[in-house]
Amino acid sequence: MSPSVPLQEMIRAIRSARTQCEERGVIQRECAAIRAQFRQADNGGRSHNLAKLLYVHMLGYPAHFGQMECVRMIASPRYSEKRVGYLGAMMLLDEKQDASLLITNSIKNDLSHSNQYVQSLALCTLACMGSAEMCRDLAPEIDRLLRASNSYIKKKAALCAVHIVRKVHELGELFAPAARTLLTEKNHGVLHGAVVLIIELCERNPETLERFRKTVPDLVQIMKGLVLSGYSPEHDVAGISDPFLQVRILRLLRILGHNNEGASDAMNDLLAQVATNTDSTKTVGNAVLYETVLTVLDIKSESGLRVLAVNILGRFLLNNDRNIRYIAMTSLQKIVGTDHNAVQRHRGTIVDCLKDQDASVKRRALELSLALVSATNVRSMMKELLIFLSSCPQELKSHAASGIFNAAER
Amino acid sequence: MMRFLLLFSRQGKLRLQKWFTPVSDREKKKVIRDMMLLVLARQPRSCNFLHWRDLKIVYKRYASLYFCSGLENNDNELLALEVLHRYVELLDKYFGNVCELDLIFNFEKAYYILDEFLMGGEVLETSKVAVSDSMEEADTLQETMEEYMSKPTY
Numbered sequence: 001m002s003p004s005v006p007l008q009e010m011i012r013a014i015r016s017a018r019t020q021c022e023e024r025g026v027i028q029r030e031c032a033a034i035r036a037q038f039r040q041a042d043n044g045g046r047s048h049n050l051a052k053l054l055y056v057h058m059l060g061y062p063a064h065f066g067q068m069e070c071v072r073m074i075a076s077p078r079y080s081e082k083r084v085g086y087l088g089a090m091m092l093l094d095e096k097q098d099a100s101l102l103i104t105n106s107i108k109n110d111l112s113h114s115n116q117y118v119q120s121l122a123l124c125t126l127a128c129m130g131s132a133e134m135c136r137d138l139a140p141e142i143d144r145l146l147r148a149s150n151s152y153i154k155k156k157a158a159l160c161a162v163h164i165v166r167k168v169h170e171l172g173e174l175f176a177p178a179a180r181t182l183l184t185e186k187n188h189g190v191l192h193g194a195v196v197l198i199i200e201l202c203e204r205n206p207e208t209l210e211r212f213r214k215t216v217p218d219l220v221q222i223m224k225g226l227v228l229s230g231y232s233p234e235h236d237v238a239g240i241s242d243p244f245l246q247v248r249i250l251r252l253l254r255i256l257g258h259n260n261e262g263a264s265d266a267m268n269d270l271l272a273q274v275a276t277n278t279d280s281t282k283t284v285g286n287a288v289l290y291e292t293v294l295t296v297l298d299i300k301s302e303s304g305l306r307v308l309a310v311n312i313l314g315r316f317l318l319n320n321d322r323n324i325r326y327i328a329m330t331s332l333q334k335i336v337g338t339d340h341n342a343v344q345r346h347r348g349t350i351v352d353c354l355k356d357q358d359a360s361v362k363r364r365a366l367e368l369s370l371a372l373v374s375a376t377n378v379r380s381m382m383k384e385l386l387i388f389l390s391s392c393p394q395e396l397k398s399h400a401a402s403g404i405f406n407a408a409e410r
Numbered sequence: 411m412m413r414f415l416l417l418f419s420r421q422g423k424l425r426l427q428k429w430f431t432p433v434s435d436r437e438k439k440k441v442i443r444d445m446m447l448l449v450l451a452r453q454p455r456s457c458n459f460l461h462w463r464d465l466k467i468v469y470k471r472y473a474s475l476y477f478c479s480g481l482e483n484n485d486n487e488l489l490a491l492e493v494l495h496r497y498v499e500l501l502d503k504y505f506g507n508v509c510e511l512d513l514i515f516n517f518e519k520a521y522y523i524l525d526e527f528l529m530g531g532e533v534l535e536t537s538k539v540a541v542s543d544s545m546e547e548a549d550t551l552q553e554t555m556e557e558y559m560s561k562p563t564y
């Protein structure tokens with residue numbers, strides 16, 4: 001008999017209830033049975049009972065009586081029970097519950113378990129609901145795992161460290177050395193985790209940021225490898241090699257190059273390469289281009305590169321995909337103050353987007369159009385904006401009207 | 411980082427909820443209600459991005475399910491679409507032509523797969539193969555233990 005059958009039988013019984021009232025009746029009966037089972041001594045079906053309770057919880061019914069069972073299951077030596085126990089902890093416990101402290105010891109033990117899948121459960125749960133106290137307690141263990149374990153554990157330890165730093169900022173210093181070393185790893189999962197961790201450290205501490213600026217050449221090398229490498233089946237998404245990692249690295253480069261000439265120079269060529277070589281026929285390529293544009297616009301880039309970036313946004317405005325048009329406008333909005341003339345060049349297309357069917361796109365087009373009104377174009381812009389006002393959806397009317405008024409005043 | 415990921419049907423039935431920051435039960439219910447209201451009201455060929463409170467909402471419909479994620483302001487929305495798509499691909503590979511019923515009757519598996527792909531609101535593993543392999547090994551470990559435990563001891 002397959003282990004999941006009792007769970008699936010219960011799910012079937014719940015689903016066959018024809019009314020809300022009937023469903024509540026079934027659930028009450030099931031919960032009573034589950035409660036009784038919890039009170040019994042160790043039996044073979046403990047994980048199924050907890051799983052049933054978690055299902056009931058997802059339907060919106062109260063399940064706090066299962067919290068202690070989660071604690072017990074997590075402490076069990078059986079993997080099947082730990083697996084459901086940890087899942088239950090992530091669903092039913094959060095740092096505000098007293099019960100969550102009780103699992104700290106189990107997590108600590110499981111972090112050094114001989115089986116990596118048990119270690120993995122502990123790392124995942126800590127990263128999901130670890131309180132500041134738990135984080136402080138277990139940080140040294142996570143640092144140890146960052147340095148000396150296999151790739152599977154390292155990548156999880158990296159993201160666990162990210163959570164710890166978000167909870168307890170001072171602990172960032174602890175992880176900085178290990179994070180630096182992880183950049184030399186070949187495994188993409190570990191690299192990705194390392195980049196996320198470094199971003200977190202740099203965003204929180206300017207001194208750490210200074211130190212990590214030295215890694216710009218290494219990051220440029222890694223990106224080059226991804227962009228210029230041939231087809232890699234494991235990481236390929238529509239012709240782009242590991243877009244998730246590419247976007248992350250671009251984001252880190254943005255942080256390191258911001259307000260720094262030296263770093264920005266070092267990444268200039270790479271950014272130009274990515275901007276020109278990335279295939280923009282699918283969303284995934286555009287995701288990378290989008291991140292590249294944001295980076296170019298936020299660092300001390302050469303003017304040629306800046307023009308290239310704004311032109312990419314201009315191309316996005318003409319894309320058939322609404323999402324791309326929306327992204328283009330939010331990005332142009334961010335730079336309409338600093339690169340006003342560059343954005344003005346695309347005014348025609350932006351005004352055309354006022355006629356788009358989509359409400360989100362219309363809203364963005366309105367914001368941007370209002371920002372582009374100037375002494376030279378006020379007459380033609382007003383004409384377009386008034387046409388828009390007469391036919392625009394109700395929720396935008398007042399905003400449009402006040403915007404037009406403000407622009408006219410200027 | 412991703413703050414939350416919700417999966418729900420057109421009829422407003424929640425099939426999965428993953429919260430990457432501590433949120434009270436009351437607040438969770440409110441967010442779920444708001445997301446369902448916002449997303450289910452959208453026209454079929456709308457933009458997949460919304461603004462809600464201080465978050466960016468990225469959603470995509472796959473067959474009968476809506477995948478809805480809440481992101482922070484400096485997150486890349488286009489990449490978020492790829493993240494949702496990747497999760498669907500992983501589910502599809504695991505269940506073989508996945509459908510809503512698979513996620514209902516095997517909801518705990520959907521969570522286990524998610525936990526091999528995302529952690530702390532960030533992408534954990536960028537290789538599809540690596541995630542599938544980990545799931546297979548973990549499942550084998552679970553089955554072996556179950557079988558071992560159910561055998562009578564002499």
